[in-house]
Amino acid sequence: MRKTTARRLAVAAESIGGLDFRVDSKYSGRGMFGKTTTAFVCEPTEFMSIVLEAAHDFEDCDSHDENTDGTWDEFVADITTYKSDDMGRDQKVYY
Numbered sequence: 001m002r003k004t005t006a007r008r009l010a011v012a013a014e015s016i017g018g019l020d021f022r023v024d025s026k027y028s029g030r031g032m033f034g035k036t037t038t039a040f041v042c043e044p045t046e047f048m049s050i051v052l053e054a055a056h057d058f059e060d061c062d063s064h065d066e067n068t069d070g071t072w073d074e075f076v077a078d079i080t081t082y083k084s085d086d087m088g089r090d091q092k093v094y095y
Helices: 003-016 044-060 072-079
Strands: 022-027 037-042 083-086 091-094
Touching: 003 022, 003 037, 003 044, 003 072, 037 044, 044 072
Parallel strands: none
Antiparallel strands: 022 037, 037 091, 083 091
8 A cells, every 4th residue: 555545545535533543664465475554453443434524634635746646546546455454353354
């Protein structure tokens, strides 16, 4: 996942508030063989709320800077290719 997408999703989660959510910046999922990526640890319905809020914020952002915020196409590419892992607790969503 691009860092810009991770940052956008984290900001969206914070703006919603009240979510049991955390970012794991060094997650190594099944089949990754030691490689790491950013994962979001939350309930599946919370993740979908976060994605929707981030998409809405993307549209409303007047001071959008593609260098720091990424492009809409990058955001869509990242959020449509996620994988998830349920380790018997909260779901980990990663890319």
